[in-house]
Amino acid sequence: MAKASDQRVGIADVAREAGVSKSAVSFAFNSPDRLSAETASRIRDVAERMGYRPHPVARMLSSGQTTTIGILSPQALGQVFANPFFALFAEGVASVTEEHGFGLLFISPLHGSLAGALDRATVDGVVALGLDERHPEMGSIRLAGLPAVLVDSPAWSGHRAVLVDDEGGARLAAEHLLGLGHRDVLVMGIEAAVGDTDDEGVAGRRLTGYRSSFATAGLELSPDRIVRPPATIEGGEAAFLRVWSRGDRPTAVLCMSDATATGVLAAARRLSIRVPEELSIVGFDDLPLTRFTDPPLTTVHQPVRRKGEVA
């Protein structure tokens, strides 16, 4: 422990200087009505003159509140911020936490363990992004008993959840392409969170939607027409280049994320493929970003605001 006893002015210092008790100082700030107006303001004067600032951690400990909520993500933050979808989501969460005077802490797997990171987090509540009920870390820690909101995951044991109609949106997107006459379609999924079970969660639901539309049209989605790059622009670009270089020539791409869709678009440009004449691209999420490329089809994304109900 550092010998930081010097320098920092504690509540005790202020109390001594003002000739009152620690309690009085505390009251002066938190419940001024319990002190005479005169005393309260005098204490505050002394405190300010001494440059007193309450230690946030100590306040947390005794009051039991952190006035901070966390955003829980199963992916590394580096990846997370690279995904434009996330920025939009964070924007939504941030605007409401900010309004309520809460801080925003990002929680991601620290040394490979999400649970460990969660334990270290000083948070009153959590917004979990794309976490499966059966996620190994998740179940074991039971969210540490914290109030939580699950996003893009099925509701679960008392926790609120918010999710979009992934399946329906996906069906719409697929029907759109099929309606244009496309038959050779590449499906670009998104990488599974931690290498656990695929075909569950967001990606699974959207895939189900795609399959459903194809089935209706009497078609089938062959496994080698499905790739799962990371949900970033770079990921989408690389994946499409890979597919193209192995000789596949789909006439359309069905992306589960606008980020990968943008990547495909970039790849197409590099390959001198004209969009949409030679290749149709459909995205997902309706990020503002997509308005500035070549308008892909989209489903709206309302959870960004919706989750505000937790606060």
Next chain:
Amino acid sequence: MAKASDQRVGIADVAREAGVSKSAVSFAFNSPDRLSAETASRIRDVAERMGYRPHPVARMLSSGQTTTIGILSPQALGQVFANPFFALFAEGVASVTEEHGFGLLFISPLHGSLAGALDRATVDGVVALGLDERHPEMGSIRLAGLPAVLVDSPAWSGHRAVLVDDEGGARLAAEHLLGLGHRDVLVMGIEAAVGDTDDEGVAGRRLTGYRSSFATAGLELSPDRIVRPPATIEGGEAAFLRVWSRGDRPTAVLCMSDATATGVLAAARRLSIRVPEELSIVGFDDLPLTRFTDPPLTTVHQPVRRKGEVA
């Protein structure tokens, strides 16, 4: 205070159950070498069986460490996340904090007061984005004595700082346009942080760079050719539409941010202006995003990584 004494298992509970003292339990986790191997593992077993998890806040209080670093931004988080530049920056910071096992807390003005928010923040250090030395809140709190790194701000009294050569980059951009023969150029700045002094900080330095190039070419930048929208795609779009609708017809736009440049591009599309035939657009920051629109000129942006030296 809530009667939460039930439910949560404290260190005392574990100690009682294991028949040892609180200290022993603490040692079992933090310095196992001070206990016999047998005892230590037994204690850990008991702890796990009881579902014990150390209270992070308490640990912080006594150990004096929060293992969390904060990103300080003078703007509301809603605005911040809307800026793609920020996402890139956060990505850089995140990757290094994550590697070192630190959490990431976003600090923004809470009830209009950045200082207040900073006081509430439980953080070991701070990365401040575009904060001026003479920023009112800033000077008064003296960064609360926290170690800090300033980004896009001049170094100051012992705090490390990292900044790019804004002026040089801006000069390059302007020269590029002038070299293309443009004479009627619109400068799109970025909104000042909190309505304080303009012509300082990043925007000021870049503007100086622009001016310098124009001066060399024997030209001058007229004030009505400078706008300062928020640094977002929407901001840029709206600003350009406004300029256009008031009858101005610049042949080029010099943007201080790739976000606004993208917005201008969108506006041009809506107005059926061909880019770059009828209008040249130059951005700043070199976001990956820009590769997928119409390649604007750029200056690199290295601070994202550089700031890792703080940890």
Next chain:
DNA sequence: ACCGTCCGCTAAACCGGTTTAGCGTCCTGT
């Protein structure tokens, strides 16, 4: 057999606030 160490663990102080219980004192009603 005796003294000195080291080992394994415990008791208690501490971090910096918040909160409860309670103690004088002055005011008020009758």
Next chain:
DNA sequence: ACAGGACGCTAAACCGGTTTAGCGGACGGT
């Protein structure tokens, strides 16, 4: 004049860990 109460403030417990000082027993050396 005196009981009752409200007011203003203080002492001390408390939140849940970490850390220092120290205690008792076993072991080793001579």
